[in-house]
Amino acid sequence: MSRAEGSLLISPAARDALTEWLELQSAVQDRAENTITAYRGDVAEFLAFLTTHKGEAQGLGPLRDITLSDMRAWMAAMRSGGCGARSLARKLSAVKSFYRWLAEREGFEPTAVLAARSPRYQRKLPRPLSVPDAAQMIERVGEQDARDWVAARDTAVLTLLYGCGLRISEALGLTGADLPLGEALRIRGKGDKERVVPVIAPARAAVDRYVTLCPWEMEPDRAVFRGIRGGPLAAAQLRKTMAQVRAQMGLPASATPHAMRHSFATHLLNAGGDLRAIQELLGHASLSTTQAYTAVDSARLMEVYRKAHPRG
Template sequence: MTAPLALAPAMADALSRWLEVEAATRDRSNHTVTAYRGDLLAFLAFLGAHHGQPATPKSLGDLRQTDMRAFAAAERARGLGARSLARRQSAVRSFLRWISDREGHDLSAALSTRSPKYTRSLPRPLTPDQARDTLDMVAVQHDTPWVAARDTAVMTLLWGCGLRISEALNLDGADWPFRDSLTITGKGGRQRHVPVLPVARDAVADYLRQCPWRLAPDQPLFRGVRGGRLSPGAVEGTMQKVRASLGLPPTATPHALRHSFATHLLAAGGDLRTIQELLGHASLSTTQVYTGVDDAHLMAVYHSAHPRG
């Protein structure tokens, strides 16, 4: 296998500047910026091998549709799925639009290449009974009482407050005791205030009473068995055992509890716009996907909220 050509200094500088622009002006999360860097490095490595020399900002002006199609074919041959390829091509097009403005290129032909179609899998929430059964099973899943209490507290925050698993596990001792609401920093650095139900506060308090590690402001709220910050993998492992015990489908993941929070709120008469704010979604359409709301309901929310509705 031929080693990839080194990135030209001018291209490395351009890529770095574009990623800075994406992070600063488009509110991209660190995870997204890292993914974009990987997407562009894959594309630029392909161009270097395809043309026999490292790509430069100037040479990108010669890109054609055939280059883009060859890149897509190479990625598919490497086993990249349609969804991942579509995301990768989207990142590449964003970079190319930026570089064409900066360098004065006409890349309309290359940018017109279509991404592969794929079926978006919709999240599947648990029913209220399934969610309650899940929490009950988590409470008896581990032989060590404080670990069982810890996992119950985490799962309760996911279902009761709609937190992402990373948001729950990033809580520190300084966040305790919980007040009526938590200030959560989510994707893209967006902050939101999430009401804390008494049942969630009580679950965390029960865990802390049993936890063998001293609570400190600069230390994790949720600890692993060795005292470090609890990992998402440990929570997912617990959920896997619960699925097996209750006969739940593979879609019953910790993240599904967050989906369930949104769906159950909506079913109880919650407002879609408020649920959007509680989840920390930048777009109402994302909340629509989470909750399975149909277009008619979405338009009803739009018309009720719009000043000219």
């Protein structure tokens, strides 16, 4: 079922409610555009399923009467359609969030929806680069373009990701007002959450070199990192450059810009960094997200153990 076809199966009242909820998520909760798009698709898909499951479009009244059996039928339909456990858990989370809001607005108890249990799945562990590979990645990225300023730009961005633990969107979101970089940088990350991260000397030096070579003026309200024509550098361009380098180095597809941030956290933890401090540096809302890096370390230890003590 296409998104357009699914939309036709939703009652006008339910469609209006979904639109209002999405606007609230965007304006008040400050959700990212990609998150809003995912929410829209997931909840619309759920509402469209209810129409086919019940035999008619579900207005706000019928939406109050959803049973646990209806929820199980939806989840079974998703799984039979090829939806994995991780994706279904995400969809269920979106539906529950929408229903909490709708129940409060309409004055009913969303017990059946909230009681639906999320499928269990194995969380994917972060896949960092080794220390030598991370260093070589930064070096080689700076060798991919003959233009000195472009090479310096890509080096500077990757140095910020690995040296400061920034998300690529945070690095590319820096403006001329952030220059020159000092020993600390105030970053506004996901959920509009603000944090202060130390800026190591190599990162400051890399950015300074790029700024010196860049042909575009560093205006306070313009992006620091520019594309060839002077507009903001697109993350896709950096991903493309890293894809070239990982092919040269024989690294897996997981060696992406975000893997540099994973590498920052993992290497800092391995060096004895405090988990709470790393959580603050990364801007994770929950410590459980940061704890994934302890699992990476444990997984590596077990791999070394198995190689040293093979069975049989």
